Amino acid sequence: MSVTPSQEHSAAISSKGVSGLKDFSGQEDKTEEALRSFIVLDDCKYASKNIGNAKNNEFMECDCYEEFEDGRNKACSEYSDCINRLTLIECVNGLCNTCGDNCENQKFQKKEYADISIFKTELKGYGVRANSDLEENQFIYEYKGEVIEENEFRERLIEYDQRGFKHFYFMMLQSGEFIDATIKGALARFCNHSCNPNAYVNKWEVAGKLRMGIFAKRRISKGEEITFDYNVDRYGATAQKCYCGESNCIGYMGGKTQTDSASLLPKNYADALGVQIFDGEKWIKEMKAQGIKIEKQVANNINMDFVESLELSACFSMDEVAKVMSVLLQIDNEYIGKKLLGRLFDILDETLLTQVIKFHGYSCFAKLLKVYIKDIELVAQILEFLLRLPKSTKNGITSSQIDKEISKIISAEPELSKIGNELLEKWNSYETYNRISKKEFNDSNKGGMIDLRRIKLPHGWEIIHENGRPMYYNAQLKTKLHNPPNSTSNIFKVHSNPNVNKLANRSYNNLHNSPSGSDNRLNKRVKRNWVPDEEYEVKKKLRIEQEQKALDEAKLQEEILLKEKFEQETRMRDDLAKIIEEANNQKQLAAMKDMEVTMQGEEKKKKKISKNKQEVLEHKWNKYFATFVPNILKKYKDQHNLSHDHIKNCARDIVKTLTAKELKKNADKTPPEKPSSEKLAKVKSFVKGYMEKFIIKYNEKKRSKTV
Incomplete structure (x- = not known):
């Protein structure tokens, strides 16, 4: 994204901590005066319906569900796992059916702008200030104007120059398209440039159109001027002096100096x-x-x-x-x-590969296959990656039509037919299910029973529709449950022994027909007046016994398989010993050598698998420590005035060191779900020692720079 210089910039105190921020609250409010200097737009005005469009030609629907609180739909909130929000797509009323109308992910549409005003600076024109404290990543304002194509943009540059305009207000929307807020726009046009800004610009997709929003880069205090890095090319305008006053200021906006250091x-x-x-x-x-x-x-x-x-x-x-x-x-x-x-392509963690699918993966790759259709090598890599993705329902494949796109590729590129057909064959084995509608969720929850929308499902599980009722489905395990899976759900995977499956199904049927509709540990909303009776306790005890029996049966089946595998390996070793003993001629020796080569190949495969396993374990330990190490480091940031990047780098180094220590102690050990108090104490002690050394080096470095 590019912005042309909008105006000259006044000197501002460098933002090196809260005490260094300049407060403009006392300056006279010039908002009304500034609004008279241009034509105010409620929304961007497009030169034609064919510009400003997102690359996706179809709307992306999230998986969230309505969640009303105090009369407001809290679905898709900032701290939710809303797929659309995480991929910078706003939900749209009438299109995002499950999350309902007026969800939390509609800031552009609802115009949920921050409280800002315009003021006059000392050496420049207008500037924008915050009228209240703004949190990090908070939406401040949309950058609005006329959306035009590049040829019109070039013509306006010449026209504005001929008309004597000193300042231009262009922002690149996407390749070949620009937002021009020079004559028509909104208050965001007055946000000034800084070489050390407190805000940034991000591109969102809203109802098929791309829109630019200004967001807080860090916490912004009341009265502070809101700035972002224009990151400009001059577009032929005269380079303007920059007055941001930051230590990293390069002196000018536009021109070669800006280009070198932007x-x-x-x-x-x-x-x-x-x-x-x-x-x-x-x-x-x-x-x-x-x-x-x-x-x-x-x-x-x-x-x-x-x-x-x-x-x-x-x-x-x-x-x-x-x-x-x-x-x-x-x-x-x-x-x-x-x-x-x-x-x-380099991701090994299956959980993250599942997230690729969730984040509109199939729709995304259907588009990418069209973009890179001429790059056969890259298309082959994409197909290989799609083969690695974990099994899911077929719904996403069908709706994205990625299977049809691959069929076209196979027809056009015969060398990709093998991997393409393998992928299509794999997808054909997937099952298709209907999405659960709001009405079906409401019907399933009549009587105040468990609220399905608030269930946090474990990795690999999703809710499907079957025979008019919701079910819990795991495509990898080929398992369907009537009730939410919990930590013991893995005992209900499909076994070769039909008795195990029968017992597991009966156990879950008993659970589903119990008075509460589910185990009390899983309920988040139950009938208010219902009290467990003696019959329920008996059924609950019976269910627990049945679950344990099913678990024992499953373990027994696994032990039998392990025993058979051990006996088979023993027989293979005995046969090999007999061959060696009876080898009396060159033919037998050659056969032994061939077998040895085969075994070496198998050994290499095992070592490779072991290496991959080690990498996965290392990633899990990194992820485990990363859940709490950054929180431990927060106090050091405030106490020693360390930057976010310093803390982030320290956290990364500490996490890697702790992971190496754990794997050195036990290379096969997996991390627990949560750290114990004893583990937390040890980590805190390690962090304390690490940070003491780091702060000494940091202070020495600062002193040497001062000298």
């Missing part, structure tokens, strides 16, 4: 690629040290040399997967798309 990537691309601020700063220093001139080589403010220098890793968390998928859903740069696909 951000190397738009924020959404940088987030999706996992790029940190210090990565760019380090690269710029290295280039300048080598005397290499830094230039932007393509549109959209992407420095290709910088991107090429990055060593990208696989997505590490659900948040990283969401950021990658949000960009791929709207991708307008094929080069960046390839880089992001590489991050997905």
